[in-house]
Amino acid sequence: MEIVIKLSQFLLSLSLLIILHELGHFIPAKLFKTRVEKFYLFFDVKYALIKKRFGETEYGIGWLPLGGYVKISGMIDESMDKEQMALPPQPWEFRSKPAWQRLIIMLGGVTVNFILAFIIYIGMAYTYGDYYIKNDSLKDGIWVTNPVVEKAGIKTGDKIISIDGDKIERFEPVVSMDILTAREVLVERNGQEKTITLPVNFIGNFLDTDKKGVIVLRMPFVVGSFTDTSKNKEAVKPKDIIVSLNGVDIKYFDQAATVLKTNKGKKINAVVLRNLKETPVTVEVDKEGKLGIYPGSLTESNLEKLGYYKFNKESYSFMESIPVGIEKGKNQLIGYGKQLKMIFNPSTGAYKGVGGFHAIYNVFPDSWSWEVFWNITALLSIMLGVMNLLPIPALDGGHVMFLLYEIVSGRKPSDKFLEYAQLVGFVLLITLLLFANGNDIYKAIVGK
16 A cells, blocks of 8 residues: 555656646647647657547647657657658748747746745745744754764764755755755864765765664663563553663663673663653663664643643745745755755766656655655755756757857757757667666665
C-alpha cells in the first residue's frame, strides 16, 4: 500500500507539472496563430495509450513517463522532422513568426513553472500558515546527527546564529538544507560566537555517508521499544523518559552516550519520568555501551508540557499570504540556484547527489499528506523551470539562447545549424539522464 501511495503522489505531481509546462508553450503558440500538431503527456514512442484529435491538434497520453511535449509546426525540436523543414515555410509555422513571438512561446513553459510554484507557496501560506520554533528560544542549541557535519566544526549544543550572513529567526527544516550549501555558519558555543568555515567538499563528504541528517532539535531520551537482547525490558517501560543515569542528569538523548560509554558492562542507577513522576530504576549497560533501547518520540504538545520547546503557529489572511508565499518561493529559487552551481563545480562533490526518477519518487512520503505533496510539487516546479532554462540545445534555454542571438544580431541561425545543435543537445540530455539514473542505481547497490 505504501508503494501505491508514493507512486500515486509521484505520478500526480509529475503529470501536473508536465501538462502545465507544455500548456505554457501551447497557449502563446495558439495566440500567435501557430499550429500545434500534438500535445502529449509522456512520450508516445511507436504508440500512444490514449489519443484524440480536436481540430488541428492531437491530444494524448504516451506510455513512456519521461516527460511530455507539444509538437509545433515548423520548429526544429526533438522530433527532428526534416521533411517538414525541407518544405517552404508556411504562415502558421513557428519558423515564420517574428523572433519576439517565438521567444515568448519558448519561455512560456518555464514561466508557468515559476508562477505555479509561487501560487502553491501562497496557497500553502494561506491554508496551513507557518509552524515553527523561534531560534533564540533554543537555549540548549541543536543536535548534530551527522559525523561529517560535526567534523566540519558544528557541534551538538551550538546555537545557529546565522548562515552566510543571514540571521536565523526560525528553526525550520530548511535550516539544514541552508547549512549544506553554505560557506560560513556563525554559532554560539558556551556563550562565545564562533565562525565555522565549511570545506569546499563539505556536501560531497556529506553525500558519501549513510546518515543523511544534518541538525535536528535535541530530544529527550524516550523509551520506544527494545532490542531482542536487551536486559532492560523489566526495568523500564515504553514511554518512560530517562532523566538520570548513574547520577548524571540526562535532559537530552544525546547526553546519554558519554555516560553509557564509561559504564560498559555495568549495572547503574537511573531515574525515569513515568506518568510525570520520577521513578528510580536499575539498568544494565551492555559491553558496547548500549541499553538495548530504541528511542521513542513525543508529540509536540507533550514537548511543550514538559518545557522543552514552544511551538508557534502563525496564520495568514489571503492578502498576507501573498508576500509570505512570494518570499518562500524566492528563497527556494535562490537555494536551488546555489545547489545547481555546486553540482557544476566538481570540487564540491555535489554531483554525487544528482538523482533520477527514483530519487524524485523517494522524496514523496509513504502516507498521503496534501501539505507535503504541494510543498514537493512546488519545489519540483522550480527545479523543472531552472533546468529548462539551461542554455543547452534541445532544452527551452537552448532555443531561447539562439533566439536572443537572432534578436541582438539580426541574423537567424540556419535550419541546418539548428538541426545539428538539437542533435548535440539531445546527446547531452541523454548523457545527463543516464548519469542521474545511474546514480540512483549505484546508490541502490551500495545502500546509500
